[in-house]
Amino acid sequence: MSDAFNSECPAREVLEHITSRWGMLILAALGEGPRRFSELHATIGGISEKMLSQTLRTLVRDGLVTRTVEPATPPRVSYELTPLGRGLTTSLEQFLSWIRKHTIDVVTAQRRHDKQHG
Amino acid sequence: MSDAFNSECPAREVLEHITSRWGMLILAALGEGPRRFSELHATIGGISEKMLSQTLRTLVRDGLVTRTVEPATPPRVSYELTPLGRGLTTSLEQFLSWIRKHTIDVVTAQRRHDKQHG
DNA sequence: CAGCATCCAAAAGGATACTG
DNA sequence: CAGTATCCTTTTGGATGCTG
Numbered sequence: 001m002s003d004a005f006n007s008e009c010p011a012r013e014v015l016e017h018i019t020s021r022w023g024m025l026i027l028a029a030l031g032e033g034p035r036r037f038s039e040l041h042a043t044i045g046g047i048s049e050k051m052l053s054q055t056l057r058t059l060v061r062d063g064l065v066t067r068t069v070e071p072a073t074p075p076r077v078s079y080e081l082t083p084l085g086r087g088l089t090t091s092l093e094q095f096l097s098w099i100r101k102h103t104i105d106v107v108t109a110q111r112r113h114d115k116q117h118g
Numbered sequence: 119m120s121d122a123f124n125s126e127c128p129a130r131e132v133l134e135h136i137t138s139r140w141g142m143l144i145l146a147a148l149g150e151g152p153r154r155f156s157e158l159h160a161t162i163g164g165i166s167e168k169m170l171s172q173t174l175r176t177l178v179r180d181g182l183v184t185r186t187v188e189p190a191t192p193p194r195v196s197y198e199l200t201p202l203g204r205g206l207t208t209s210l211e212q213f214l215s216w217i218r219k220h221t222i223d224v225v226t227a228q229r230r231h232d233k234q235h236g
Numbered sequence: 237c238a239g240c241a242t243c244c245a246a247a248a249g250g251a252t253a254c255t256g
Numbered sequence: 257c258a259g260t261a262t263c264c265t266t267t268t269g270g271a272t273g274c275t276g
Contacts, residue, residue, distance in 0.1 A: 002221035004214060005143060007164030011221040018217075019137040021248080025123060037258055046125030048250055053259060063227025074257040075256085084223055091212035096122060098206055099136075103120035103129040105202055109181025139268080155238055166270055171239060192237040193276080240275080248267070255260075 017062055018088070022047055022055045027081070028096055030065060031089040034080035064088070135180055136206070140165055140173045145199070146214055148183060149207040152198040182206070 002011040017023055025044045029035060035043070041052055056079060059065040064085035070076040081089065120129035135141055143162045147153060153161070159170055174197060177183040182203035188194040199207065 002218050004217055005161055005163055010225050011217050014217050014221050014224050019142055024137055043123055045123055051249065061228055061231045062224045077258060084220060087220065088216055091209050091216060094209035098209060099122055099129050099132050100120050102202060103132050106132050106180045107128050110179055113179045169269060195238060
């Protein structure tokens with residue numbers, strides 16, 4: 001059985017692609033529906049075009065995202081979750097929802113910790 | 119409202135701590151119950167003591183994990199999820215469960231992709 | 237056992253300039 | 257618009273040696 005705890009198992013690589021610095025945010029943004037390159041760039045604060053392009057290529061290769069070029073000038077390229085990728089949406093949304101609700105608790109804990117220690 | 123898509127929002131830092139290279143695996147391992155340092159080291163394949171210690175410190179500071187020292191020789195140190203951290207367990211387990219089920223699909227997609235392209 | 241400190245190599249990733 | 261290519265800095269993280 002595939003096991004992310006085993007560093008030799010392909011599951012580890014899948015984990016690292018999805019939880020890579022930008023992977024989660026891209027997948028979450030695409031959970032809302034198809035998006036163009038420039039829309040993703042605007043939605044995800046702080047991402048460079050290089051990293052957006054690079055991470056999207058990884059996700060396309062992993063079969064989680066499709067890339068569609070509409071022939072036009074200027075070119076329109078849109079990205080969309082595959083059925084496989086859509087299987088992740090629920091748990092990713094739950095996870096991001098937890099963060100929305102509990103960021104304040106984490107910040108509070110950090111402050112308390114920094115006050116007690118260095 | 120806290121928003122991980124905004125690179126200035128503390129939520130982004132919370133996201134990055136949890137989805138850091140080793141953060142998810144540590145939190146998932148602790149989802150099973152309290153664990154000692156050496157147990158975590160054995161459970162999580164490929165992690166160095168340095169990174170285990172470093173990531174645990176971050177999670178403790180974030181209020182997701184507690185560190186307990188039992189005075190003994192040799193010292194016994196155990197880590198456990200806080201109530202806050204336990205709130206993450208369900209969605210993390212769903213996520214890792216998805217990976218267990220679909221690693222094979224991702225590997226298949228990668229192979230198909232590598233065959234068609236370079 | 238459970239770390240921390242230091243050093244160093246490798247990888248990630250940002251800035252910039254350029255292209256169809 | 258949607259990238260690619262190059263350069264260069266920052267970060268990551270492994271190895272090693274040491275400590276209570």
